[in-house]
Amino acid sequence: MTSATDHAEPSRPNRRRFLGGIGAVAGLAAAGQVPLEGTALAAPRLRGGVYPFTLGVASGDPTSDGVVLWTRLAPDPFSPDGGMPSRPVPVDWQVALDAGMRRIVRRGTVPALPGLAHTVHVEVEGLAADREYHYRFRYRGDVSEVGRTRTAPRADSVPGALRFAYASCQEWSHGFYSAYRSMAEEDLDLVIHLGDYVYEGGVPADGGLRGTATPDVLREAPRDLDRWRMQYALYKSDPDLRRTHARFPWLVTWDDHEVVNDYAGAHGGTDTANRVAAYRAWYEHQPVRRRSLPRADGSLTLYGRSDWGRLARLNLLDTRQYRSAPPCGWGEAPACAAGNDPAAGTMLGATQERWLLNGLSRSPARWNVIATSVMMARLDHDGPTGDIVWHDAWDGYPASRKAITDTFVSARVRNPVMVAGDWHSTFVNDIKSDFDDPDSPVVATEFVGTSVSTNGDDEVYGPYYGPMMRWNPHVKFFDGDRRGYVTCTVDRHRWRTDLRMVPTVSRADAPAETFASFVVEDGRPGAVEI
Numbered sequence: 001m002t003s004a005t006d007h008a009e010p011s012r013p014n015r016r017r018f019l020g021g022i023g024a025v026a027g028l029a030a031a032g033q034v035p036l037e038g039t040a041l042a043a044p045r046l047r048g049g050v051y052p053f054t055l056g057v058a059s060g061d062p063t064s065d066g067v068v069l070w071t072r073l074a075p076d077p078f079s080p081d082g083g084m085p086s087r088p089v090p091v092d093w094q095v096a097l098d099a100g101m102r103r104i105v106r107r108g109t110v111p112a113l114p115g116l117a118h119t120v121h122v123e124v125e126g127l128a129a130d131r132e133y134h135y136r137f138r139y140r141g142d143v144s145e146v147g148r149t150r151t152a153p154r155a156d157s158v159p160g161a162l163r164f165a166y167a168s169c170q171e172w173s174h175g176f177y178s179a180y181r182s183m184a185e186e187d188l189d190l191v192i193h194l195g196d197y198v199y200e201g202g203v204p205a206d207g208g209l210r211g212t213a214t215p216d217v218l219r220e221a222p223r224d225l226d227r228w229r230m231q232y233a234l235y236k237s238d239p240d241l242r243r244t245h246a247r248f249p250w251l252v253t254w255d256d257h258e259v260v261n262d263y264a265g266a267h268g269g270t271d272t273a274n275r276v277a278a279y280r281a282w283y284e285h286q287p288v289r290r291r292s293l294p295r296a297d298g299s300l301t302l303y304g305r306s307d308w309g310r311l312a313r314l315n316l317l318d319t320r321q322y323r324s325a326p327p328c329g330w331g332e333a334p335a336c337a338a339g340n341d342p343a344a345g346t347m348l349g350a351t352q353e354r355w356l357l358n359g360l361s362r363s364p365a366r367w368n369v370i371a372t373s374v375m376m377a378r379l380d381h382d383g384p385t386g387d388i389v390w391h392d393a394w395d396g397y398p399a400s401r402k403a404i405t406d407t408f409v410s411a412r413v414r415n416p417v418m419v420a421g422d423w424h425s426t427f428v429n430d431i432k433s434d435f436d437d438p439d440s441p442v443v444a445t446e447f448v449g450t451s452v453s454t455n456g457d458d459e460v461y462g463p464y465y466g467p468m469m470r471w472n473p474h475v476k477f478f479d480g481d482r483r484g485y486v487t488c489t490v491d492r493h494r495w496r497t498d499l500r501m502v503p504t505v506s507r508a509d510a511p512a513e514t515f516a517s518f519v520v521e522d523g524r525p526g527a528v529e530i
Contacts, residue, residue, distance in 0.1 A: 370418045
């Protein structure tokens with residue numbers, strides 16, 4: 001095993017200073033914990049005895065009787081092996097009814113494998129429905145912080161409410177995650193992340209808007225698995241992101257920047273080896289189930305469904321892996337007849353689309369949520385003078401969109417609501433049964449959230465998209481340049497959305513405030529501002 005002093009590359013001084021900051025936070029979180037019982041005490045020592053839980057803990061994909069628990073052992077996350085030995089090591093885990101971890105209800109020991117960056121994905125079962133739990137991990141004498149999670153209600157129940165937040169687009173060097181600092185203080189059942197968790201570029205030496213020195217090894221963009229792991233380690237070094245992971249269970253999908261901008265499946269400039277590495281690093285660093293473990297060809301199953309009793313069904317989509325090339329061209333381009341041909345292009349792929357439509361048709365839920373990384377509503381760029389749209393969103397795949405909106409009508413799907421990210425802007429949209437017919441009925445509602453940090457404090461999309469709003473009367477609200485997240489409170493009678501914005505991402509402590517609020521009444525598609 002290589003000792004810590006054997007790493008004498010030029011990046012070491014920067015990395016050592018950077019790790020000192022995140023290690024101090026992690027060490028404080030672990031202080032004072034009661035020792036666990038298990039086999040991890042006999043595990044190999046780490047280099048220099050460095051704290052291994054530098055990237056925090058997380059939970060995800062809650063069911064009525066269980067949840068996924070996640071952590072990664074990474075005492076030196078900006079070295080290729082994370083500072084761990086090149087063999088499996090045992091990690092203890094516990095689940096308790098209390099934050100003090102005295103009323104233990106589940107425990108075990110699992111191997112952290114070097115082939116998966118010494119990450120741990122524990123699928124806990126046998127828990128009570130609709131209940132809060134606490135959890136932690138231990139490796140040798142080091143104990144992680146205590147995370148909080150919860151299970152979903154029973155499938156046959158109708159809970160009084162569901163409250164969740166969603167977010168997307170968090171370019172680390174574009175600003176602090178002040179949105180997450182506020183989100184962590186909310187009273188939420190879960191968090192949905194809609195993609196662009198990391199970005200694919202190299203990292204500035206000064207950390208960009210953060211003004212934080214970063215290790216030299218991060219200068220070049222990720223091109224292999226080791227480097228992608230370091231990219232996730234950098235993003236998870238943020239204390240507010242780590243805290244929000246530790247406070248709530250998450251549902252997670254991806255968008256494009258987890259691989260490369262605006263790609264579509266194997267199209268759009270993706271290198272196969274790099275895409276496979278990026279997919280694997282995504283799995284390693286998210287609280288997802290073993291069904292998402294990458295296969296031999298690099299593909300993985302991401303899309304899935306989470307039921308909150310009979311109150312809400314959450315359909316989480318993968319809008320990147322199975323896409324065909326957009327049939328009418330890339331980026332900003334005119335629409336064309338081929339876009340309306342299901343055989344010419346697909347957003348979801350045949351299998352996922354069939355799964356979604358069947359789930360919508362048979363859903364017993366009062367609210368049917370589709371969590372998608374990109375906006376579904378049409379955005380006409382040039383009004384009556386042309387037909388230019390943005391083809392990286394559902395506008396590039398109108399046949400795929402129509403299959404869904406037709407199902408809303410034919411299957412009488414109750415209260416369909418889309419939540420989306422990607423645009424670094426906020427939209428509240430009516431979803432029409434036929435966007436080519438302005439008099440067609442509204443069949444669903446869409447809320448598009450802005451970025452957590454991407455674009456920083458710059459004014460970019462307000463000046464660009466703002467003038468287009470007069471050609472898009474189905475867009476009921478638009479804001480182009482504020483950062484933040486969205487909270488949604490759902491009960492049996494209505495859905496309330498609060499747009500939570502921060503004044504700046506140049507400070508980690510900038511507080512979020514509610515910029516605007518909307519409601520959707522049960523049985524009445526379309527949002528109304530309150």
